[in-house]
Amino acid sequence: MKGYKRLIALLMFAAFGQMVNGQQLKPVDAQSTVKFSIKNFGINTGGRFTGLKGTIHYDPAKPQESGFDVWVDAKTIDTDLSARDKHLRKEEYFDADKFPEIHFVSTAVKQTSKGWSVTGKLTIKGITKEISFPFTTAIKNGAYLFAGEFKINRRDFKVGGSSTFLSDNLKVYLSVFATKT
Secondary structure (H helix, E strand, O other): OHHHHHHHHHHHHHHHHHHHOOEEEEEOHHHOEEEEEEEEOOEEEEEEEOOOEEEEEEOOOOHHHOEEEEEEEHHHOEOOOHHHHHHHOOOOOOOOOOOOEEEEEEEEEEEEOOEEEEEEEEEEOOEEEEEEEEEEEEEEOOEEEEEEEEEEEHHHHOOOOOOOOEEEEEEEEEEEEEEEO
């Protein structure tokens, strides 16, 4: 019985140590959202991507040591209009057959006066640019919810060609629900 109690204590200590030293998390696509909004012909429009995958290393005691390596499936673009979605998968826009993933890999997480900010490399259509944006973290149903938003210029990634009807700038909204792996 004594050996059993020691084993339980050792396992609890190991589990606590893993929580203190960070956790490997996996995004849950069905409970996460990756949305965007952009003006087209002067009217706000938007859509979403699914197929969210990747890994997140997160230590609530040391968020600055966190790391994000996540991507979505470019073919899953959904703007609630299938003809437009098909058009956006073509070469001029996301070229989803050639570049099936939109990928983000963090390079730094820093504390700011308003909370936390992540910097990393965003890759769309094989073009990688550095971006930074604020994010929040909350515990929800025993898992983590990361939320943030950022703006990018679509032309930086050669999305949408030289369209004059489509705004150059768009906003991306993230709500990533992640569970322990």
